[in-house]
Amino acid sequence: MGSRERVTVVLAGTDEHDLTKLAAYRKAGGFKSLAKARKMQPQAIIEELLTSGLRGRGGAGFPMGRKASFLAKETGKPVYLVVNADESEPGTFKDREIMFRVPHRLLEGCLITAHAIESGNVFIYLRGEYTHEFEVLRAALDEVREARLLGGVTVVLHRGAGAYICGEETALLESLEGKRGQPRSKPPFPAVQGLYASPTLINNVETIATVPAIVERGGAWYASLGVENSAGTRVFSLSGNVVNGGNYELELGTSLYELIYRIGGGIPEGRKLKAVIPGGSSVPVLSAGEIQYPLDFDSMAEAGTMLGSGAVIVIDERCCMVQLGLRVAQFYQHESCGKCTPCREGTRWMVQLLRAIEDGRAEHSELDLLLDVCDRILGKCLCPLGDAAAMPVASYVTKFRDEYRQHIDEGGCPFGGESSLQGVIAPIDQHTLSPVAEVPA
């Protein structure tokens, strides 16, 4: 698709203009979709969303129109719209850029969606660290309120306080209700009993910010972008060992090769590509030989991995894959909420085993033990956090087994201290560190 014109939807206009102010956003055509939507029957908007094929951009990829049509009707309770802006999947920073560049597009999407599901209450749950984005959105919301565009809908901006698990929809709802962010058992699904036990639609920032374009140009137009089963564009977050890291909105179906080499400028200093994580740290890894795969839901499944949050992390030859596994496992151990035993205990086991392998204290049988621990987590918890630890680590061991074996055979890391991840201190290490640094001479 190299010669095709680049289409942008969510970030449209942001390269040419500063769209953070309402006047500029309106000049670029903003809020026309809201006016159009408010003249449409709610069900007609949901039909357009169904036609568009828009799938959730948070990670799970569930079709938005279907999710909206599951909402329980005539319950006598209010219907809530909750926007998941708790972006925390390692490698992902797209929602942040959407919020600080086109806050009004997100707000317009919220108001259209609220009309479509007949909701008068919107909550936007932002990760606590995004203080700048919170202020940008607050200023935008003030402008929208003053311009009398809210139409009786209340929009509340809510800050989280640092917990990856709150990106999981039911944990987010618990947190928004003022509790520790621990996932709920499903069913009941949020569409039936969500926020305050009322019907609730939860969607990611990018998903909601796509809605105005679908209303403006029609679901069929959106469905014509991308490839089969993966309609439209996605904002891919490109990071790691790549020349031009950043967010790039591309049609689904663009190949990893094109993103990493043509758009991202390749690997710095002519180093060799070793591996790519195509959808955030929780998805299985691809080896350097697998980058011909297109970035869409079906192709990634065919490659044995997932499109996830659209975060592409590029890893060059200097990275030790045991250290990578250890760092990823440490993250999930730190973020496990502790509710389900396989995740709480399993992630700890993973870290211990990976540490032993890295330090050269493990035996060959422990590679299988590690895979066994991963298997005992997979699919056995209330939410996908445990899976998010087990899937990638199992893929590193399987795809780079020789490198893992080498650590055991050689009694330590074959990189001899030269790995790019050497010695990296994870937050979970801080509990055991001495508070005073040993300052090297």
Add this chain to the structure above:
Amino acid sequence: MTKLVQEIREIAGQYPDARSAILPALHLAQKRNDGWLPPQALEEVGTALGVTPAYCQAVASFYDMLHLAPVGRHLVEVCTNISCALVGAQQVVEAFQRELGVRPGGTTEDGQVTLKTMECAGGCGWAPVVVVDHGYREPVTAEAVPGIVRELRGG
């Protein structure tokens, strides 16, 4: 009624259930108490929202950004998740260790600066990311660290 309790009740008015305001309330209480949540602050939050101080502590202890022990006047957080680590985050951590004389998790003796490592900050394409007093700096190389520390020490 203290000013903090009053302010929290105003925030709580946005929600159908006051308890929903506990995170904004704890953020505010922390801001008013030198960056941490002493027992008195937990009591005020509890009073404002109609929950016990123990409940407030249980919630606060779940979230990384809420501190139940004193922290330095400035907070330096270095992201060491994979995207940042691949491009030199550990060298940035070590530069801060050298300049401040503390390990991650520690606070300088004069109580000025707390150094921490953090999980993915969401700036991966502009890595390494350092968050200074909740403001993102991207990218920060090890060479830029002495300047940041001078800035924090006001010199």
